[in-house]
Amino acid sequence: MSGSVQGFSRRAVLGGAGAGLAAGATAGVLGGRAAATPAASAPPALGRTAVPFHGTHQAGILQPQQARVQLAAFDLTGGDRSALRQLMKRWSDTAARLTRGEPAGDHENQIATDAGPCALTVTFGFGSSLFDRIGLTAQRPPALAPLPAFPEDALDRARSDGDLWVQIGADDALVAFHALRVLQQQAAGTASLRWQMSGFSRTPGATDRAMTGRNLMGQVDGTNNPKPDTPDFAAKVFTDGPGWSAGGSYVVFRRIRMLLDNWENLPTDRQERVIGRRKSDGAPLSGGTESTPVDLAKQNPDGILAIPADAHIRVAAPASNGGAAMLRRGFSYQDGLLPDGSLDAGLLFLAFQADPARGFVPVQRRLARGDSLSRFLRHEASGLYVVPPGAAEGGYVGQGLLDG
Ligand SMILES: C=CC1=C(C)c2cc3[nH]c(cc4nc(cc5[nH]c(cc1n2)c(C)c5CCC(=O)O)C(CCC(=O)O)=C4C)c(C)c3C=C
Numbered sequence: 001m002s003g004s005v006q007g008f009s010r011r012a013v014l015g016g017a018g019a020g021l022a023a024g025a026t027a028g029v030l031g032g033r034a035a036a037t038p039a040a041s042a043p044p045a046l047g048r049t050a051v052p053f054h055g056t057h058q059a060g061i062l063q064p065q066q067a068r069v070q071l072a073a074f075d076l077t078g079g080d081r082s083a084l085r086q087l088m089k090r091w092s093d094t095a096a097r098l099t100r101g102e103p104a105g106d107h108e109n110q111i112a113t114d115a116g117p118c119a120l121t122v123t124f125g126f127g128s129s130l131f132d133r134i135g136l137t138a139q140r141p142p143a144l145a146p147l148p149a150f151p152e153d154a155l156d157r158a159r160s161d162g163d164l165w166v167q168i169g170a171d172d173a174l175v176a177f178h179a180l181r182v183l184q185q186q187a188a189g190t191a192s193l194r195w196q197m198s199g200f201s202r203t204p205g206a207t208d209r210a211m212t213g214r215n216l217m218g219q220v221d222g223t224n225n226p227k228p229d230t231p232d233f234a235a236k237v238f239t240d241g242p243g244w245s246a247g248g249s250y251v252v253f254r255r256i257r258m259l260l261d262n263w264e265n266l267p268t269d270r271q272e273r274v275i276g277r278r279k280s281d282g283a284p285l286s287g288g289t290e291s292t293p294v295d296l297a298k299q300n301p302d303g304i305l306a307i308p309a310d311a312h313i314r315v316a317a318p319a320s321n322g323g324a325a326m327l328r329r330g331f332s333y334q335d336g337l338l339p340d341g342s343l344d345a346g347l348l349f350l351a352f353q354a355d356p357a358r359g360f361v362p363v364q365r366r367l368a369r370g371d372s373l374s375r376f377l378r379h380e381a382s383g384l385y386v387v388p389p390g391a392a393e394g395g396y397v398g399q400g401l402l403d404g
């Protein structure tokens with residue numbers, strides 16, 4: 001096992017003997033300034049936050065977005081179902097350890113040593129191609145049918161799709177990278193990396209109160225997501241079957257590049273009419289504050305719709321799409337420069353839903369035709385994955401499919 005440090009608990013070092021050692025060393029260096037010791041002996045709250053891996057639903061859907069994300073897809077190197085079963089057991093065991101702040105069982109490389117779990121979540125998904133590859137075509141849920149082509153799609157297939165999908169979120173970049181690297185090495189011989197992307201969101205504590213995040217266009221983004229405390233939330237986000245998938249979800253991934261030079265040339269009032277919300281605080285142009293319900297019928301005194309006919313929030317709204325809804329949980333990305341000198345930056349759009357045919361598909365069909373935001377966007381990569389339900393303690397993600 002390369003780089004294995006089995007028996008060495010990251011958490012024990014942080015909270016116990018190692019912490020005392022660090023504190024003692026600090027006191028020594030500071031020549032008896034004992035006041036520094038308690039602060040040095042405990043990791044900051046951000047590092048200590050731990051999200052359980054096991055549960056009814058996989059972690060990484062309902063939790064607040066972390067500061068960092070690693071997204072990856074893997075392809076199986078063969079069609080051996082038992083090898084996939086072993087891999088999902090190994091990955092689930094590793095994810096559970098890492099989310100508790102412990103070292104990986106094998107292929108530990110110490111990249112995240114010294115850090116707490118930092119709200120790490122690891123979420124696994126299965127692509128449509130997986131079911132053919134392992135001879136379980138009959139078990140493929142109908143909702144996993146390929147997404148249709150949308151007008152103006154410019155998809156790079158090498159950075160799309162894949163048999164297995166992994167979303168790793170953490171409030172620390174090293175913790176997120178560490179998890180991905182370990183999972184990749186543990187997969188050797190069974191699955192190889194097809195594509196990988198890194199993203200980011202606001203760091204907890206960066207604002208003086210909890211606020212909705214912003215995207216790279218500067219908009220408050222995430223306001224009108226379905227709320228977990230509403231009666232129909234679960235029906236919108238989690239599937240009730242078939243069989244093994246009950247309690248799971250479907251995630252649509254789109255890498256959407258933003259044409260930021262064009263966007264930033266637009267005056268703020270026109271940017272606001274493109275979205276239908278104020279840029280400063282996210283309030284709808286129909287009035288009120290960020291949390292005020294949108295009034296799509298509201299007219300200005302001149303009789304013109306307060307929220308224009310082609311505004312993003314009007315075209316995307318459930319009311320415009322037969323009730324279609326999804327839980328958006330996207331991250332920004334920035335990947336250097338393109339050959340033409342423009343920034344390669346945008347949104348790693350992620351949306352969880354009970355059924356893409358009643359969520360993403362109808363909404364994106366309308367957006368592609370009539371959304372004034374779309375002239376500032378390029379959809380460059382795409383994926384649809386079934387996200388199995390969460391694993392019970394001692395179980396593994398995908399068990400209902402692979403042991404069934
Ligand atoms: C197909 C679904 C959607 C894609 C693709 C999409 C891309 C996209 N959106 C923004 C920025 C904002 N979107 C907002 C609201 C919003 N967007 C969607 C769907 C897609 N967006 C929905 C269903 C909604 C909610 C509509 C409603 O019911 O009011 C907003 C407003 C704030 C909010 O509610 O989150 C912003 C801002 C970008 C930049 C983008 C592609 C890069």
Ligand SMILES: [Fe+2]
Pocket residue numbers: 312316
């Ligand atoms: Fe949107």
